[in-house]
Amino acid sequence: MATARQETPEHEDVLVQFNKLHFDPVNPRGEPESDEEKIRSLFGGESETSVLAAHLAEHGQNPLDRLGIIKHPKLPGHFVIREGNRRLCAMQLLRDPERAPTTAIQKSFQRLASTGRPIPDSVQAVLFHEQPKARVWMSVKHEGPQNGLGTLTWGPTQKTRFNREGETGTTRPKNPNRQAEALLTYAVGQGLITPEERVLIAITTLTRYLPNLRTALALLNTEDCTTNAVQVEFNAALQRFLKDAKETGSPGTPAEVHSRSTAGQRNAYAEKLRNENLTPSSRNLPPYDPSKQTPTQAATKAAVRARSSMDPGKRKQLIPSSFVVSIKDQVLLRLVKEGKELNPDEARFSCNYLNRVILERVIHNYAKKHGVGGQGDFADVVQRVVTHAKASNSPPSKGVALVLTKAADKKTVYSYEIMSNAVHGGSTPSGADNRSNWENLQSALEYLLSRLK
Incomplete structure (x- = not known):
């Protein structure tokens, strides 16, 4: 009876002491170099290594991409990195930032090391018993798709679908697509x-x-x-x-x-x-994501019933007559008076400017009265105002607090930043846009004004 031939494995998973790992003197990222300090300086000076180090400090070593090593030809019990030399450099500098090539890079790695995960004394690796076998898998990883053999790079659509599942850490920004x-x-x-x-x-x-x-x-x-x-x-x-x-x-x-x-x-x-009247004109529903939910019949009917003389879609003035400024600010009073006279469809630029400057004026009035500081970036001023208001005896509702927060986040259509686009030469909102922006802001403005009496 024939017996199966026992073959020596081509590679195996090992746990290796960190101080027994050495750079590969022959590396595709640079010309052959036997001096490990020079190799460390080469990798350590690259901005990509700092980015990798930040990710390692946050998440640790990638379990899907372990180091590939072979036995050192001259030092028994030591190993040469065949795959992962830049990772080795990043981990070395996180363990000992003083080895970084410049003072600035040393300080950068010191910050990462002090706040991130420590690099362990031993790391997981794959030990290849024959160097040519390591080259097979390095080719699969680094030499492109190779008609399906190698790693297929994701395009913008694939990356965005992946990012729908959640964030990938502070070192990776949100996918712009x-x-x-x-x-x-x-x-x-x-x-x-x-x-x-x-x-x-x-x-x-x-x-x-x-x-x-x-x-x-x-x-x-x-x-x-x-x-x-x-x-x-x-x-x-x-x-x-x-x-x-x-x-x-x-x-x-x-x-x-x-x-x-x-x-x-x-x-x-x-x-x-x-x-061409292709943009939505009816914008008075509670915010909703139509990909996740459809506005209920009741909400839709309520919106239809609301299309009266007070409906922002019907109103001929930007600001309804019912809005009252209860403080003695002559500039603000004049601004609101103009808003009650101007037609958002005819004075599109002016109404956009009024929305923006009234928001700014009321925010700064609140900041000045309550001593929270009106200097600096507008978003910072708003944040101080929101924080103060929430801690007061008459805190805003969650809805008002959300409106104020969004008015400063530089993304929302009624935010100070977006409304400034037209002022600085961007596209001018339509009359419907101007009405919608006022309707979103009015409750927050009324709350702030009530705290200024």
């Missing part, structure tokens, strides 16, 4: 575009246009599909945007929404949607 991906997914689910059309729409092009189009589309943040518009109007505007971004299929004929657009062209496109 997340809102564009959410809009595409929603549009396919609603039948606004087909799955085949989605493939013809570049997600990065949508992301490029969104800062100029969020107000026009009635998007209330930079994350998802949240809106306060009636869903059918929101869908119509979104469908037009996506259709205009679809590749034409004709060489030399770009789509109307295209990747090489200038800021001026993107602003002009937003204006075109407004002029």
Whole structure:
């Protein structure tokens, strides 16, 4: 009876003492170098190594990507790194920042080492018993897709889908394409575009246009599909945007929404949607994400019933006559008086400016009266105001506190930052945009004014 031949394993998982690991003198990232201090200086001076070190300090060694080692040819019990030399450098400098090549880099690693996870005395590695076997797997990892053999790089859509599952730590910023991906997914689910059309729409092009189009589309943040518009109007505007971004299929004929657009062209496109009455005009629903929930029939009927003379969609003035300024601030009184006279559809720029400057004036009045400091970035002033108000005897409701917070987050359509875009030459909001921004801000302004009497 034949017996199975026992083969020596080509590699094995091992736990290696950190001080027995050495750089590979022959490394594709640089010319051959036998001096380990020079290798450490080479890797340690690269900005990518600092980024890697920050991630190691936060998360530890990647369990999906262990070090690959072989036995040292001259030092018994020691090992040479075949895969992971830059990681070895990052870990060495986290363990001993004084070995970094410059004073500035030393200080950087000292900060990381003092706040992050300690690098252990022993690390997990894969020990290859023959160097050529290590080269096989290094090729799979580093030499590209190789017709499916190697690691396939994710494109923008794949990266964004992955990031939908959650964040990947403080060392990785939020994926900038997340809102564009959410809009595409929603549009396919609603039948606004087909799955085949989605493939013809570049997600990065949508992301490029969104800062100029969020107000026009009635998007209330930079994350998802949240809106306060009636869903059918929101869908119509979104469908037009996506259709205009679809590749034409004709060489030399770009789509109307295209990747090489200038800021001026993107602003002009937003204006075109407004002029063609394609942007939502009914924006008085409670904020909701239509990809997750549909406004209830009751809420929709309530919105329809509210379309009276006091409905912001019907009102001919920016500010309703019922809004009262209860303090003796002559400038603020004049601003509000103008807001009660100006038509948001006709004086679009002026009404946008009034929303912005009234918000600023009331915030600074509150900061001055309560001694919380009106200097510095506007967002910082608002945060101090919110903190003070929450700790007071008459704290704001959660809704008011949320409005104030969003008014300073530089993302929301009624934030000081976004409303400043028109002042500094960006696209001018429509009359519906101006009314909607005032309706969002009014309750917060009324609360602040009540604390200024």
